[in-house]
Amino acid sequence: MLDELLKRKDVNDFIYELKTNDRYFSKDLKSFENRKMTISNELALYTFYEALFKYQIMFDDVYLFEEYMEQLDRLYKKMYNYDDILVGINKVICKLLLIKMDIKDTNKPESKKEIIKYVYDRYITNGYYVHGFNTSYTKYIEENGFDPENYENYYDRFSKLNKIFSKYNVINIIEKDFSKKSVTFTDDFLMGCYYSVYSPNYFSSFLRNEEYFGNRQKQDGYLIDNYNLTMRRLKRFMSNNSFSKDDEKYILDLVKEEWDLLHREEKKVSLLLVKRNLFKDKYTDIKDYINSSEDIYDIVDSLLSPKKNRVNCKDIIPKEELSIITLEGYYDDQNRLAYEEEYQEELNKQKREQENKEFMNTYGTVSILLITGALLITLGVIITIFMIIRGI
DSSP, rough: HHHHHHTOOOHHHHHHHHOOOOGGGGGGOGGGSSSOOOSTTTTTHHHHHHHHHHHHHOOOSSHHHHHHHHHHHHHHHHSHHHHHHHHHHHHHHHHHHHHHOOOOOTHHHHHHHHHHHIIIIIIIIIIEEEEEEEEGHHHHHHHOOBBTTSSSOOOHHHHHHHHHHHHOOOOOOSOOTOOOOEEBBBSSSHHHHHHHTTTHHHHHHHHHHHHHSSOSSOOOOOTTTTTHHHHHHHHHHHHTTOOOOHHHHHHHHHHHHHHHTTTOOOOOEEEEEEEGGGOOOOOOOOHHHHHSSSHHHHHHHHHSOOOOSSSSEEOOOGGGGEEEEEESSSSSSHHHHHHHHHHHHHHHHHHHHHHHHHHHHHHHHHHHHHHHHHHHHHHHHHHHHHHHHHOO
């Protein structure tokens, strides 16, 4: 899914524009304010991925795709926040569906019903739930299917880590019930992207914890895969709270092993898709949409908007019933390199400041000795002259 669209030149040109043009970095997404996710430059890219995903589901071909791209380009340049852009994407899809289905008058009850049934069937009845996961588990899932929580992990050791932190009055620093063998899916494609980037969430939340480790530094070390930058606040916290050497070693060893486990493959946005009907969830009845007095564009927007942010999954999903999408993240090699250089410059600055401090300390000590010596010599000369004058 999405493979053919992602090979297109116009798509790749647009992705490059979204990743490099500052005009897209100042927009925000207010609906994310209460969700514990970093909101920054990657929003432009992830909303575009969602737009491609919806087009793929709603249309059988690329007949209208060039028109779609032109409309998206206008949306991204015209709208001031991504909430409006997401609504705009849904309405563009509605407009193109009317063209595809050759519907001229949406005020006719039969026309309205036809478009609603089409969207409901495609996006709800035969649509997908999404689970964002760490890229390193891709091969395992492709070969074995998806068995919630049944994959390589260090759950027992992280339970011990919680106990270690509790000795220092930090309770449940790892916010996860390790005995619960289930995961959550969402019908919010955008959220799926974020869950993938920060997966597993219990680990990223631990390393990015602001309550105990202080305000997050300018660069998000976890997001850009910078181990040393990520660990800096954790090490400082343990030092400031007098963790024993054994406890500190246990924690650092475990974190390093988990980090290495999660970076066996280059990290990308990895999404597991399963059909909605696999969960046998209850949806809003199609009659509610058909009987709605709203404009058809608003109804389609409602149909295509997220409704189930957390769908619990305990069952094994055979590999034949799942699909995997792998997407490039915003922080590609060029962006990561820029942050690495900035981080290295910060380290160099700290090193220079330390060297200057040591130099001044040494220089200051030498200066004091020289001044003291000079004063003693001067005093000796004065005493000698005094003694000669007195004839001693």
